Amino acid sequence: MKAWEDLVGTALLGTRRRTLDPATQPAAVQNLIEDRPDPAEQLLTAAAVLTTYRRAGRQPLHDVRPLPVASHDDRPFVPPLARERLARLLAASHPDLLLEWLGIVAGTDYRVPPETLPLLAEAARSKAALRGPLVAVAGPVGAWLGQRNPDWSYLCAPAEEQADVWQYGSLTQRRRWLAAKLTQDPAAAREALHTSWKTEPADVRSDFLGVLAGHLEAQDEDFLEAALTDRAAAVRERAAELLGRLPGTRYGESMAERLRPLVRRRGRILEVTVPQGERGDGTVRLRTLVAAAPLAFWTEFGPPAEVVRMTVEGCPAGVLRDSWATAALRQRDETWAQALIGADPGGRTTPPLLGVLGPASQAATVGHLIGRLPVESFARLVHELPRPWTKELGTALLDWIARQDDHRLVSHAAVVIARAVPPRCLRHPLATTRLTMDAGPWRRALTETLNFRREMYEELA
Structure with a gap:
């Protein structure tokens, strides 16, 4: 709108440097300002008229139809x-x-x-x-x-059962469709996944492998082996992880065969030869072999609790332990998880390895770590514990924090514990015992959050 642009330009520069050109204004505005000799008065008059017009000067609407009414929902409202x-x-x-x-x-x-x-x-x-x-x-x-x-x-969003969701739905819809289909009609779900696989973006391919992870079957081995050659590193890593969960795969056995000539036991020493890579990435190759080989490969060198404590020569011990941890996570091997946690209770692999353990073992191991680790180290560990927590683990953590004194890291852990313990822990004595006047702010916040959550469940029961 030339009239408005000229008006704004004149206002910005000021009427001493530039006057409003009446010829740029609509005829009705020209009639209002032509008899006004003061340039500033002309500008303000034109501005008042044009501003009002821009706000309200619109043609009336025609053929207006009322909006459709939402479908009826006979469910009751929350209390x-x-x-x-x-x-x-x-x-x-x-x-x-x-x-x-x-x-x-x-x-x-x-x-x-x-x-x-x-x-x-x-x-x-x-x-x-x-x-x-x-x-x-x-x-x-x-x-x-x-x-x-x-x-x-x-x-x-359209219902996931509609036929065109897989082709035209959002990523969230397609994920839900795939997860539901893998349960209801696994053959159809796998056919849809295999058919569209090459046309999916890399992040979507990786995401769909994550959905498949909850429905793995032996028949997925060929598909996952093909994904090992994917051009995207994230897809290759996810495929290797899923293959590790399948017992007796060709991939796992071939990794074990390649690893066998590289490992030798000499007394209490585990001698490891780093494989020669094409670009000097031998350590990376070793990690891949150890993480992918079945953990049963190591039984010829001793039981897990003994093997993980051996002196390692030929490669950094941390490389071997991290790769064992990756293998234990993929294969969901509780024995190896327990052995690795026991060998390095404060290590960075301890939190994910705890997720491998069953409810009773997990709670018992956490109770053992409480006694072995300094308060500060255990408080940091709380933030990384895999969720959802079991009742046994939640109770162990509430018992631990109930015994703690005021400490910055403990207060941070209290926030996590208050939000993450399962509903069955919300009647713990921490939530039902009256606090003393000298209770710290973090302890009061912990109790308030536990009570708040318990009341949520009671109100909606």
């Missing part, structure tokens, strides 16, 4: 106390607690009040983890909102 708690969660911006709250509601027959949906949709727009449970609790009203606002389009 009044739960509504109040939702308002507090949204006002306080606690996405982790909000995610838990939505997950609880999604497991019931309740829905959220429609007036809360815009705020929930905005929260889920920036935190994708909230979207799945929000779609479930929002129902058709959420889908209606998603159709009106492109930023909330995830709320109106």
